[in-house]
Amino acid sequence: MYLFTSEVVSAGHPDKCADIIADTIVDTLLIADKDSRVASEVFVAGNKVVIGGEVKSKHKLSKADYENIVKQSLAKIGYDGKSSFTKEQCLHPDDLEVLVFLREQSPDINQGVDQKSGEIGAGDQGIMFGFASNEAAEFMPAAISYARMLCDKVYEYAKAHPNELGVDIKTQVTIDYESKENFENCKPKSIHTIVISAPCVENMAIDKLRALINKLILETNLPKELFDPNKTRILINPTGKYVNHSSLHDSGLTGRKLIVDSFGGYSPIGGGAQSSKDYTKVDRSGLYAARWLAKNIVAAGLAKKCVVQLSYAIGVAEPTSVSVDCMGTNTRLDDNFLSDFVIKSFALTPNWIKNKFELDKPRAGHFLYADVAARGQVGQKDYPWERLDAIELFKGL
Known part of the structure; x- marks a missing residue:
């Protein structure tokens, strides 16, 4: 065996919630003023969302605007208060408190970025x-490609069935290349292990959850030449039931999922x-x-x-x-x-x-x-x- 593993998290993971809120701010400002300059950070802990950093834009946002951006972003992710999880188990929008600590971007940066010639200097070193x-159709490494496929499948089901699953999901795929030579030459041979962790409502038995997730795995259309459900090791919620989730139980911060966001390591x-x-x-x-x-x-x-x-x-x-x-x-x-x-x-x-x-x-x-x-x-x-x-x-x- 020669194994390589990548993991993926869903939009409902607290780190991704922070990224999505931050980029919704970027979208809002650039759509209103394409010359906006934004470098904000978001921290999500418990029911509190902290926004800090620098902004320069003709489009001014109020504290109420930022609160709306946070609530709408989280609702789109799946934290809309309509799930069957209690306020102790999962983040609910009614309980949110938004703190905003944004200031004007430094003129020391502006003088190098927005140049008189019309050129744009790099905003940072x-x-x-x-x-x-060439391992997968997306021209991405196999492990992260298939981990994403699985994560997307489970996340879509969770959003459509909030009475069963929560949206704070992780997937992981291990590819067996059989040899270092095959690894170096982009020749994956099989999907060796799949790990999926997804929150379920309190009254769902662990066996029912595992059967449900296993069914979703089989429906994901993983490549048949790599995935044999009778041979691939499949681990679903390996610690047992996972009910408590979201930023109430795991804080989130922008920029903390760089490997997930890029090429899976x-x-x-x-x-x-x-x-x-x-x-x-x-x-x-x-x-x-x-x-x-x-x-x-x-x-x-x-x-x-x-x-x-x-x-x-x-x-x-x-x-x-x-x-x-x-x-x-x-x-x-x-x-x-x-x-x-x-x-x-x-x-x-x-x-x-x-x-x-x-x-x-x-x-x-x-x-x-x-x-x-x-x-x-x-x-x-x-x-x-x-x-x-x-x-x-x-x-x-």
Whole structure:
């Protein structure tokens, strides 16, 4: 055996609740003023939600506006007070207390970001990594792809059946590659273990819960060549019944699910979180650009997997470094050539990335940052930075 594991959490996990609230603030401000600058953090503990950080926008939000954003975000997630869980077992919107500690963004940052030339300087220094692999249809590693599929299935059921399940869900998938060589060459052989933890109402027996979740696993359409329900080890609520959940029993904070949001631990990740930040913050926009490049390189057949690293200096538009690493899986062009080509062909400034993916225009039918926070920053085919619109360019090299 050669095993690799990734985990995923649902939108109802307290850390994800914090991310979603923060990105709903980003959406609200950018939709009203596309030049808004946002760097807020959200902390959820018990029935209290604390919002802090910096904001610069022509669109002003009141304390009541922030309270509405919090309540509407949590209601959309599934904490709407309509479940069969008591106020002691699960967060209810009537009990919420929202504290707001937001201030104006520092002019020291503004002077470097919003430049007179119209260019946008990087909103911070930092490193970002984008990754892609041919292991799954999404050009993502197998473990996180299937953990997401399972999490989505159970979460959708929980939202539709609040009299049975809660929305604070975790899934985990272990892939067996059988050998290190297969791992390095993106050849998963089987799903070795599935772990799912989901809260259930107090009167549901553990055996009934496990039967229900097992049925949902079988309905998830995991690839038959990898998943054999008679061989895969399946662990459902391994500690037993799990009733108490939400921020009442586990606090949440923005930026604490970076591995879940990205590549499941399969590749390096950057130094900062994406949620809560506007598009000038390269922790966010740099990841999207690097993922887009890596995905198009792999989809063009130039490698089985690829890591693209970008780095930036605060206030400087051009990246300070760009590198491509196909981890020895190149098919015909080496990493030096690909790195040089990317540097010469794509500006990769915050302004270029913003325009390429319309990051200043979140909207229904395009993307919303709150939805990205809920579903993962990469790997969802409807995101603009997941488009395979540079394949022909890379194939022509």
